Amino acid sequence: MTTTAQRTYNPGKGVGEPVGIAILGHGTVGREVVRLMHEYSEDFTQRIGGPLELKGVAVSDKEKHRGTLAEDLLTDDAMSLIERDDVDLVVEVIGGIDYPRKLVLAALKAGKSVITANKALVAAHAAELSEAADAANVDLYFEAAVAAAIPVVGPLRRSLAGDQIESVSGIVNGTTNFILDAMDSTGANYDDMLAEATALGYAEADPTADVEGYDAASKAAILASLAFHTRVTADDVYCEGITNITSQDIEAAKKAGYTIKLLAICEKLTDAEGKKSISARVHPTLIPREHPLASVSKSFNAIFVEAEAAGRLMFYGNGAGGNPTASAVLGDIVGAARNKVHGGRAPGDSTYANLPIADFGEVPTRYHIDMEVIDRTGVLAEIASRFSAEGISLRTVRQEEAGENARLIVVTHTALESDLARTVSQLQESEIVKSVNSVIRLEGE
């Protein structure tokens, strides 16, 4: 279809040397990457300026993958594959932390650029990996680690590199969004919707990393690092999952005009003295139903960026799955391979701002508190005055039921997390509150 004259990337440069690729892992993502590399090899050659050549795929058990790939491409010796002279780029799609860390470090030290889709690895060991990449003057790409095919790592590193980012927040875990969305639309409870997510393949057999928010916390760490030019690891991220969200919470939220989403929130904070710090947190969050993130349904992801000059931006799409993740990995392969053929290096790690991570207690938040109170005149006023005594002003206090089951729903204005938490725990112990049904933070108003 293409003529020789068109087979040039940059006029006069011709088609360059082949770029050798090693892929570590042959699961859903790895297989899609191999398939698409093969199916569109001509396009890759043109876009890169030289052909991509798959040199091998490392798996832990060759028997398991026999027949899925040419015999001579499969190996169970990842380290030897990485070290081959004809391998220029190493793609890590194994998952886990310790083993891929060893392999990625070995690849970088051997002078190979690395593309990884591994959020947990990047969120835990970015400093070590970046240093190794810098020392060897090679690339470390990880677009697929956050929100799969939705371009967000690249835009934060490049397109928005001239702006001052104030916050990055959004829905970065498809599994929990699927569950919460299903609870919201059907009224079903958490356990049933988790079971449905598992049956449909949206949740893994062990859903802990998703439902406890750890996966989102890794992504929050990566986003905060990029946005604020500061090293943020998963350990710096306050994290609360969705396992305690009940159908009653969802119902109450709905009634009050909210929906509950698991948000990753990364903010630059400025205190009264002008001192800047960073908050990165993941927790169930009430947002108004007319907020753009409220309409993000099923397993979709969406990321909001607020920047000084750009204003508010949103990126939306498939945040998980073999194909979308492969799309992001392949985009990174093209980038790293172009640099191999044409010279140059992608912008590396940027942590110069080195802002402190705010203690979670010092972060301004808002609470939505659902509690059962004793049946006594003046209980509403008494509760309001307890908040007021702690310097917390209330936006609304709503009595839902009366009598024996008197239920109060309190929505606060913004206050320090520690003040809010202390007040709620004091109320919990007071004689006027029978029980606190739920405490959910609120954003986006």
Place this chain on the structure above:
Amino acid sequence: MTTTAQRTYNPGKGVGEPVGIAILGHGTVGREVVRLMHEYSEDFTQRIGGPLELKGVAVSDKEKHRGTLAEDLLTDDAMSLIERDDVDLVVEVIGGIDYPRKLVLAALKAGKSVITANKALVAAHAAELSEAADAANVDLYFEAAVAAAIPVVGPLRRSLAGDQIESVSGIVNGTTNFILDAMDSTGANYDDMLAEATALGYAEADPTADVEGYDAASKAAILASLAFHTRVTADDVYCEGITNITSQDIEAAKKAGYTIKLLAICEKLTDAEGKKSISARVHPTLIPREHPLASVSKSFNAIFVEAEAAGRLMFYGNGAGGNPTASAVLGDIVGAARNKVHGGRAPGDSTYANLPIADFGEVPTRYHIDMEVIDRTGVLAEIASRFSAEGISLRTVRQEEAGENARLIVVTHTALESDLARTVSQLQESEIVKSVNSVIRLEGE
């Protein structure tokens, strides 16, 4: 605030040589670029690896700008500024085509990388500019040319470079979206809402480029070129503006569950024999009110990308204005300056696929036709049979009013544009149709 130890971009590299910048134009965007470069100079130094130094700003009339900038930075001799040895990057924010083309070509030929926000220039002369950039081995960046601060040029060139893009479509002109959104929400007519857009600064004194769709057509050409690795110029884009949209059209659309948006639509088409081609077009479009683009209000922009592996992605934000445009320009400045300091070059023009541009008549579209018909039994059946005779099947035929003012609203299924257009024009001349009120294409179902 930062210590010496933190003042490195890549460990061991230290802070590099200054990067000299010349800015051509000192309007809203140019002034914001200068202000932000100055205000955040420390950040730019860190992010680039060397300081940005503003060497001069070229204006046509120095008197007009006196006092807005240090006297020795203002010049009315753009060409001499470009050619200064200490200028490494040239930023073009003048607008227009012929004059900036001359300056940008001169800069590229002199070995300076160029950042431009000029969609009309890029859409008209991308081939010539890219050749000059390739010949001098310098960068040509234009993120700001499409949808201002919404990262879309970068993601198409990089993050999605490993995928097969099927379509890129969206709202890429804020002025027309403001007018259509205002007509939709108030019921007012086009002229009044154009006047309001002008009063509020959303429309220019001469709104032709916006309301006739030319501005959107330039952006469509740029998006189609990037997405399909094919040279597409503004002349290749079918273009229809919004000046004929009436409040009656908006009302009828609303009643039927649609909203009218001016969309830029870039699609890869495959005909029955598997031959691929490209359609790039701009026209008022009916979309279902629940479509994500339907809720893009005011002067916001949103771009939908459909790719084979990534699936559907959406990018949303401020598509115009001084600040958002400056954000995109500054992101490009950081990119080009990094390459200057650290070596390497951004991915250049990629037109290897060289797909043909489909004749607009051969493009599959759908029509929503609003017409007045004569008052006679069987007129509905007669009209339906006329479409059927042309091989066009109808989705709905709705009689809105009866008697003297009998009005029919016909929505077709997908058919070739030329067949639809011919059928409508035959109907228009037939004795059964008194007049055709409007023909608006329909997408997104």
